[in-house]
Amino acid sequence: MSNEKPLNYFGLRQALLAIERGECSALDIIERCFDRIDAREAQVGAWQHRLGRDAYLQQYDQHQAFYRQSPLQGLPLGIKDIIDTAEMPTEMGSPIHRGRQPVDDASCVALLKAAGGILLGKTVTTEFAYFKPGKTANPRDLQRTPGGSSSGSAAAVADAMVPIALGSQTAASVIRPAAYCGAVGYVGSRGEFSLRGVQPLAQSLDSLGLMARRVEDIELVRALLLRQSQPLQLADARKPKRVLICPGERIGDTDPAMQTAIERVGTLLEAQGVATVLFDDEVLLKRLVEHHQVIMAYEVARNLVHESQHLDALSEPLRELIGLGLATERDLYLGSLRAAADTCTALWARYTEVDAILAPAAPGVAPLGRGKTGAPHMSRPWQAMGLPVVSLPGLVDEQALPLGIQLIGRPHSDSDLLSTARWLEGCIAERD
């Protein structure tokens, strides 16, 4: 055995290049992914439903000619279990929908299948992508939460069971689990992707998200989701001129280790000749956290209609959220929507020279215990404004647990933001 990692640790693009060069086959990679699942799933619990190895290989064999000439080569996909799939149930983490079998694939699923991805399985979500955890453990430390709500997607990717997984974010549901598990997380701008077949939680906040181990893999899958004509083309990494640094305290509770991590990335940026600006407003983002909470409660109560007729089958936090939403005055809700939109305009008008914002992806490392999924406040301001976000792993605390950071961009600047994130990913890797 060499000391190289097995093929299931390959990034998606890395795997596709290795297949193209004849260094390995898609089947080699697929087999290693199943080896990893066999070895780890009993502890990690990333999957709600999935194909067994034989069923997967049979599907691959039956359509081998198609897969071998497709962009994704038959490699496996994890899909969060609030995204509809015609081949497997979509239960949204709730007993109300046990065995629920959608009739259609979500558009995002149909696109990735058309590009030669194979649905390996549905990944565990918290109840309706809100707070109540599923069975998933953090693969870096099984005693800790993986974060939520895209718990299974983050764990499966971080633990090298699949190279890529789809998630969704309404509050912090992609960025926080990516940060806690040590994956790359990406949340598209509001409206960036079709959400057909992605079960909604709050329409003004919901965004599609992706988990991968490398930024370039996010860029590839994003191009497929946008039906771009050259999905494998990779733009140059983009060194930013100016980054706005937002310390966690501007948003809410932040662990000292995370404060240090943000400072270290600031120093790293400056050492690379990037100008940094410190975000000094003490209240703006904290207000956005509150506006986000108002919008979410109001809209969840009007989305989960059937479910709110089965209150005894809902968790206490979700019942409370629906009750809060029903009691929320419409003018308060509309005021919060307006405030979020106005803040977004004012923020980018003030920082016209800034290429991206740097902020913590979570308050610290994944908390011990699996009864809760950690605090979501670090994502609420950006999500209220509908901004694109990329979280990067690579920094760790004294126990080597991941400390995720996030980069935030202008609305629909997702493509530039990802190129910038890929540049920073390289800097963080070289530093090690």
Next chain:
Amino acid sequence: MSNEKPLNYFGLRQALLAIERGECSALDIIERCFDRIDAREAQVGAWQHRLGRDAYLQQYDQHQAFYRQSPLQGLPLGIKDIIDTAEMPTEMGSPIHRGRQPVDDASCVALLKAAGGILLGKTVTTEFAYFKPGKTANPRDLQRTPGGSSSGSAAAVADAMVPIALGSQTAASVIRPAAYCGAVGYVGSRGEFSLRGVQPLAQSLDSLGLMARRVEDIELVRALLLRQSQPLQLADARKPKRVLICPGERIGDTDPAMQTAIERVGTLLEAQGVATVLFDDEVLLKRLVEHHQVIMAYEVARNLVHESQHLDALSEPLRELIGLGLATERDLYLGSLRAAADTCTALWARYTEVDAILAPAAPGVAPLGRGKTGAPHMSRPWQAMGLPVVSLPGLVDEQALPLGIQLIGRPHSDSDLLSTARWLEGCIAERD
């Protein structure tokens, strides 16, 4: 026989009040609705799927205690066949989805059922809510188009088969058929309602819509969809201080009869002491028509994924739209999104004193022939900006065919806009 119209002509609120006063029963009204369907459906063709009379009455009987204490009293609902229903197929006007049976009700359907509405049936939609007509005829003149895409909802309501029906609008799909058939149409602000279970066409443009015979009925159903605590409460009608009049020529081709209709409403407003301002920009709205077309093509091509793998089962116009969307440069699309948002901000900043905009709801009366659904340009500018819209019947041409007008409001000012529309509805009725 008195010369009073039968009970199926009652507005929804009028019916509920009559039931409350003991002047008639819900069953009396339901029976008259079925009489009307029996008499007219063979020619009008409003329904894709529906309950028969016996099945409906059986459902009413089984849950009579519930219906009798519910807001909607067991009265019938028509639901456009792109809105998912768990009890009946949802086929989206396409052979690709023949017999497609969703597992869940859309949230809007679940809310109206919880309020005591009974799903009488699914109303005919054009293919995927785009251009290809279904079987529906215009109830005012069977040789004419009912308009699209919410063809069946408009025809069923205008022909007194049901008091209320749900529709949706991406371009002109509620306002145009409402105008052609002589119903009241309402399109909510973008994001106003949960679209869970409403099959999307273009996420930046899709809005839920309603058809009724009176504005007050729209207000009632809207309150139910927003889970408001006092849905039967009716705000005072709201006489506007100032209305911006937008002649059809500012948007595109307009028939002389429609030009005259808008002038007549302008005169009516002035006679009531409402200040009117003439919209004088020659290019702004025409540019928005183009931006709307760009956004729609780009997004449709990324929503109809499964369907675009079955091109031979799609109509020629839809194939062309998808082809156009796939060929649309992303920068052009993003520029159109930005232009629509910026225009919206600038428009309302310029006309701060204006309470509503008045414009034609369609270029003229419903065209002869049923192979096409009429031109959508009169709705594209407002839909691109995500504005709330109410179309009103009451004006007619020399042949007594309906000439619909529309009132447009600020984002999320739907409640005020509806009160204003109710006031204008009263003025138009008194004028006759």
